[in-house]
Amino acid sequence: MELHEYVRLDGVGLAELIRTRQVTPPEVESVAREALKIADERLNGLTRPSFPNALDAAGDGPFAGVPFLLKDVPIAAGVPFTLGSRAIPDIAAAHDTELMTRFRRAGLVALGITTMCELGLSFATESARYGPTRNPYDPARGVGGSSGGAAALxxxxxxxxxxxxxxxxxxxxxxSCCGLVGLKPGRGRIPCGPDTGEAAFGLLYEFAVTRSVRDAAHLLDAVHGPAAGDKYLVAPPLRPYAEELDAPHPRLRIALTTDAWSGVPVDPEVAAATARTGRLLERLGHTVEVATPALDWEDVLAGIRGEVVAGVAPLLSAPRQPPPEALEAVSRAAMSEVRAFTALDLLRTFDAHNRVSRAVGTFFADYDLLVTPTLGQLPAPHGTLDYDNPRYSVDSWLRRLFAYGPFTAVFNISGQPAVSLPLGRSASGLPIGVQVVAGSGREDQLIRIAAALEPDFATAADRQGTLDQ
Incomplete structure (x- = not known):
């Protein structure tokens, strides 16, 4: 297999070539390692060189032999992680998470660890430890965060x-920043154990970034479903998600907004791409109207402040706390403020979660889908968000962060599945993601509508900076 052939295939396509013995797993791994080396030199998306030996994986899973990468978090037994921080030494995860067990069972061949922002608290992957990860479309621009290394590669x-x-x-x-499909499954769809019952008070969701909708559908089939002892349970799909790719479309009632709930301005090119998506959906036979959940933005901020507490608190209770001088500025502020957080503060956070969830849940009683921008702006130049700036408190940092990306966090609180689809390009060629949100438990609806819109995605040949150019 040649590099130019490899980079144009999605995971399902590669798996089919392996299954039919047109290529062997060692051939695919060899070209993947070549591709990773070239891409990492250009983009700085790996925390360290590729693993000398791929992690063990099943040889008969639906993605058997397909190259894969892991984020810089504790997920795989014996694999060191740092959470993107120079304050955290390379700590080896004690065991596989349940999701990692399922990744291995699916046959995914993990070859390395991707970069992230420190502690996952930014929409820019440019940590002090690893430096900025560069965007394939424009190396002067960022890749978003926190899963930025994954998206870039x-x-x-x-x-x-x-x-x-x-x-x-x-x-x-x-x-959105890198022109990919980014599916956030709904609460309870993907297990987060065994070490936690609800990651970040139920606001953290595990999955992947993909280049195709069918990879997202097939991967969801491979890894969804509860694990023993999970706190949240959701009804299983009526049929495999992969069957939604070609399923007929009932007429849906779809809401669309380009207005941020916080009132911050939205880039005109981003708003235009979102409006164009509404017109595409109308041509597919759906009813589209301008509407939006009635949200109090201060409740959204309060809810995410609670998530910061959940993310930082384990560091405060660790046997060895990270030295403050090694942390970046916003991380230091978070550590300090979390120490002062009280039980009453936490109850107020949970009250805010409830208000946001009730508002969004009420909205989806009347609509099947909601369409919004993913980001409010185009991919930002490096340094725009400036995480290592001591002027920020947690509150002022979140307000700055959500001035850039005001549309996504609501659905971490309320729990509905949401997906970013690469449905726009700026005049300068930068990707623009459009977010589609479904009602609780309706990942099937997201897969179906994403597949219908996929002919309007950018193709591999349109991507800037791909390895075959």
Whole structure:
């Protein structure tokens, strides 16, 4: 297999070639390692060189032999992680998470660890430890965060899909910046154990970034479903998600908004791409009208502040706390403020979660889907968000963060599945993601509508900076 052939295939396509013995797993791994080396030199998307030996995986799973990458979090037994921080030494995960067990069972061949922002608290992957990860479309621009290394390397063609997780937009925002499909499953769809019952008070979701909708559908089939002891349970799909790719469309009632709930301005090119998506959906036979959930933005901010507490608190209770001087400025502020957080503060956070969830749930009683921009702006130049700036408190940082990306965090709180789709380009050629949100438990609806819109995605040949150019 040649590099130019490899980079144009999605995971399902590669798996089919392997299954039919047109290529062997060692051949695919060899070209993947070449692709990763080239892409990492250009984009700085790996925390360290590729693993000397791929992690063990089943030889008969639906993605058997397909190259894959893991995020810099504790997920795989014996694999060191740093959470993107120079304050955290390389700590080896004690065991596989349940999701990692399922990745292995699916046959995904993990070859390395991707970069992220420190502690996952930014929409820019440019940590002090690893430096900025560069966008394949424009190296002067960022890739979003926190799953930025994954998005950059998938967009470049180094691997067809990669692990990512999402606490306020960390799958969808990098997907938008890099022209990918970024599915955040709904609450309870993907297990987060065994070490936690609800990651970040239920606001953190695990999955992946992909180049194709069918990879997202087939991967969801491979890894969804509860694990023993899970706190949240959701009804299983009526049929495999992969069957939604060609399923007929009932007429849907779809809401669309380009207005941020916080009132911050939205880039005109981003708004135009979202409006164009509405027209595409109308041509597919759906009813589209301007409407939006009635949200109090201060409740959204309060809810995400609670998630910061959930993310930072384990560091405060660790046997060895990270030295403050090694942390970046916003991380230091978060550590300090979390120490002062009280039980009453936490109850107020949960009250805010409830109000947001009730508002969004009420909205989806009247609509099947909601269409919004993914980001409010085009991919930002490096340094725009400036995480290592001591002027920020947690509150002022979140307001700055969500001035850039105001549309995603709501659905981490409320729990509905949401996906960013690469449905726009700026005049300068930068990707624009459009977010589609479905009602609780309706990942099937998202897969079906994403597949219908996929002919309007950018093709591999349109991508800037891919490895075959």
């Amino acid at each position: 998938v967009a470049a063609g180094a691997v067809p899909l990669a692990h990512a997780n999402d606490g306020a937009g960390s799958i969808r925002v990098p997907a």
